[in-house]
Amino acid sequence: MAKAITRKGLLLFVxxxxxxxxxxxxxxxxxxxxxxxxxxxxxxxxxxxxxNTSLFGIKCFSLVNCIAVGASNLSNNLYSSKADYKPVAxxxxxxGTTWNESSMKLPSSAAIGILSSIxxxxxxxxxxxGTDPTGNGSPIVxxxxxxxxxxxPVTVTGISTGAFNAIFCYSNSDQFAGDCLLAGQSGKNTxxxxxLEKFSxxxxxxxxxxxxxxxxxxxxxxxxxxxxxxxxLGGYYNSSQNVESDLLRSYDDGxxxxxxxxxxxxxxxxxxxxxxxxxxxxxADKTKVNSLGTPIGYPALFSLSTAxxxxxxxxxxxxxxxxxxxSVYCSYDSIGTYPQCVATGGLGTxxxxxxxxxxxxxxxxxxxxxxxxxxxxxSITCNVSAxxxxxxxxxxxxxxxxxxxxxxLTLK
Numbered sequence: 481m482a483k484a485i486t487r488k489g490l491l492l493f494v495x496x497x498x499x500x501x502x503x504x505x506x507x508x509x510x511x512x513x514x515x516x517x518x519x520x521x522x523x524x525x526x527x528x529x530x531x532n533t534s535l536f537g538i539k540c541f542s543l544v545n546c547i548a549v550g551a552s553n554l555s556n557n558l559y560s561s562k563a564d565y566k567p568v569a570x571x572x573x574x575x576g577t578t579w580n581e582s583s584m585k586l587p588s589s590a591a592i593g594i595l596s597s598i599x600x601x602x603x604x605x606x607x608x609x610g611t612d613p614t615g616n617g618s619p620i621v622x623x624x625x626x627x628x629x630x631x632x633p634v635t636v637t638g639i640s641t642g643a644f645n646a647i648f649c650y651s652n653s654d655q656f657a658g659d660c661l662l663a664g665q666s667g668k669n670t671x672x673x674x675x676l677e678k679f680s681x682x683x684x685x686x687x688x689x690x691x692x693x694x695x696x697x698x699x700x701x702x703x704x705x706x707x708x709x710x711x712x713l714g715g716y717y718n719s720s721q722n723v724e725s726d727l728l729r730s731y732d733d734g735x736x737x738x739x740x741x742x743x744x745x746x747x748x749x750x751x752x753x754x755x756x757x758x759x760x761x762x763x764a765d766k767t768k769v770n771s772l773g774t775p776i777g778y779p780a781l782f783s784l785s786t787a788x789x790x791x792x793x794x795x796x797x798x799x800x801x802x803x804x805x806x807s808v809y810c811s812y813d814s815i816g817t818y819p820q821c822v823a824t825g826g827l828g829t830x831x832x833x834x835x836x837x838x839x840x841x842x843x844x845x846x847x848x849x850x851x852x853x854x855x856x857x858x859s860i861t862c863n864v865s866a867x868x869x870x871x872x873x874x875x876x877x878x879x880x881x882x883x884x885x886x887x888x889l890t891l892k
Contacts (some may be wrong), residue, residue, distance in 0.1 A: 518839050518846040520822075522889045524855075524875075527579040533568055533731070533884040535857045535872035537607070541600035543866045544575045546629035547582070548886065549607045550872070551594035567595045567609060567620065571628030576870060576888050578630075584622065587633040593620055597859070599649040601658055604681050607631060608662055610643025614619075634684050642666035642675060645761035646701045646751075649681075653706065654733065656741050658682055659736055661689075663712060665698035674699045674714055674726070676737065691728065692739040699728070705754045708733040711784065713749040713761065725749050725763075727784075746782050746792065753810040753821065759784040760821050760840070762805040765797045779805040779825045779836055781845065796838055796845045803827035803836065807859045809869065810840075822889065824871045826856035835873065837889070853877075855885055867891045 514523045515692065535550035549569045569582035593611035600606070604638030605624045619639055622631040644664040650656040660679045665672040674697035676689040692701075697716030704710035712802035718724050725745040728737040748764035765780035780797040805825035821840040826833050834855045835850040855875035862869035868890055877886040 481888045503825045505526055506810060513850075513852050515848075515851055517837055517848040517889075518588055520839055520889050520890045521892070522837070522850070522887055524850065524852050524885060524887045527570060527884055527886060529570070529581065529884045530566070530568060532779075532882045534882070535570075535858065535884045535886070537597040538861050538870050538886075539600050539605060539763050540861050540863045540866075540870060541603060541605060544573055544872060545603075545627050546572045546576055546861075547598055547600075547607075547624070548579070548870075548884075549595035549598045549609075550873050550884065551609075565592055565594050567593050567607075567622075569595060569598075569607060569622075569624075569628060569631055570884075573627055575866065575868065576886065579886070582624070582628050583630045584754045585630075585632050586622075587620070587635070593617060595620065595622070596644070599647045601649045601660065601662060601681055602652070603627065606634075606647055606649065606660055606679065606681065608644035608647045608664075610664075611631070612643070616641065617643065619664065621662070623681070623684070626810060636677075637686055638688065639666050639675070639677075639686075641668045642672065642876045644675075644677075645699065647679075647705060648702050650704065650733075651706075654704070656733060661702050661704070663699035663702040663714070664687075670696050670717065672696055672698060674716065676702065676712060676734075678734070689734065689737065689768065694726065694739075697726065699726075700749070702734075702750045703752050703759070704734050704758070705759075707756070708732045709739070709754075711752045711754065711761075712737060713752050713763075715749075728732075728837055729851070744792075746780065746794075747777055748804065749782075750804065751807045752784075753808045755820055757785070760795065760808045760810055760823065761792070762808040762823050762825065764804050777802065777804075779803045779827060781805055781808065781838060783872040786885065791841055795840075796847060798827065798836065798847060801827040801834075803833070805838070805873075806857065809860045809862045811862065811864045817863070821862055822862060822869050822871075824857035824860045824873075826873075835871075835885075835887070837871070837887075852885070852887075857885070857887065862889075862891070864891065 530552040532553040540546040571878035621634040649660040694716040702712040712728040751762040760783040764777035777886040808823040810821040838847040857873035860871040
């Protein structure tokens with residue numbers, strides 16, 4: 481198997497790879513930039529936010545209600561200690577026209593940290609993360625039942641150290657409606673175990689899902705489809721202390737997972753989303769180690785059948801520069817000629833990065849670099865019925881200023 485991204489720093493891996501350093505000033509909305517990709521128009525704008533905010537996750541749970549989560553860096557240095565990060569969230573109730581910061585109550589152990597992902601069941605939205613950007617602190621779980629205006633803490637039981645990197649919530653039509661899968665790792669440093677927890681929104685309880693016993697491992701993404709098939713992505717340290725990609729699959733709607741024996745996994749796997757016939761995996765191809773000691777390669781997308789075989793095919797590999805495809809959203813039931821999948825990522829490092837968006841329409845991928853300079857995108861969500869997607873990340877208009885970025889794509 482090929483080398484994957486290291487677990488250490490997993491919550492902020494994209495920041496380390498793609499963002500510029502930041503100042504401690506407050507900034508409001510910056511100039512808007514727009515464009516068009518394969519008939520899909522996009523509009524980029526910044527929101528008023530605390531100093532040096534990055535957004536790592538976003539979810540829209542109705543035609544007009546969306547929530548974005550991330551962290552604010554309170555120091556002058558992006559690569560500063562964990563004490564400089566504060567979890568933040570923003571909500572919109574007008575389909576992204578305006579955004580406001582959420583009020584947030586944190587557990588006593590989570591005054592610092594980041595929120596890495598969010599998902600919703602009806603109007604209940606759950607945000608997850610950790611108190612330490614390197615994953616060596618305690619997991620954070622927050623819940624909002626008012627459209628993101630306020631978040632309250634959930635007591636995480638049975639896990640003293642670790643972090644949650646991603647969350648997937650089952651839909652109304654599923655047998656586990658009202659439950660969510662939380663993906664991450666327990667433990668710290670090089671003594672971690674990959675972790676999937678089932679979380680009940682109604683009674684706010686946790687139950688562990690048994691996973692293959694891998695030493696020093698993590699789970700970075702998980703998704704289930706309407707045919708009871710689930711895919712979880714992650715990585716682990718092998719006996720030679722090299723980090724390898726890992727692919728776990730479930731055929732009983734996430735009750736049990738088994739490790740898939742794939743002869744050649746992609747070097748880096750970060751995000752997964754599925755249609756009826758296949759899943760798309762986002763990550764990197766042909767990995768090499770950058771100056772920070774972190775594996776990085778070409779931004780790439782891979783296809784995986786939702787059937788019994790685990791053959792992975794490269795769907796797109798951008799060899800124009802180093803970077804990552806960080807997030808992908810696929811519509812399970814595609815509507816007309818609308819794109820089946822939309823993916824986001826970035827090219828470059830530090831203050832020379834460019835945002836990348838890739839669109840799959842009728843099984844043909846097209847890709848474009850956005851004209852927003854020094855920007856990176858980490859997460860995307862779509863509402864096909866409302867004909868839009870939102871991607872979130874960070875933009876650095878100068879080497880000393882960093883702003884949260886939200887891009888709205890109008891589907892055609």
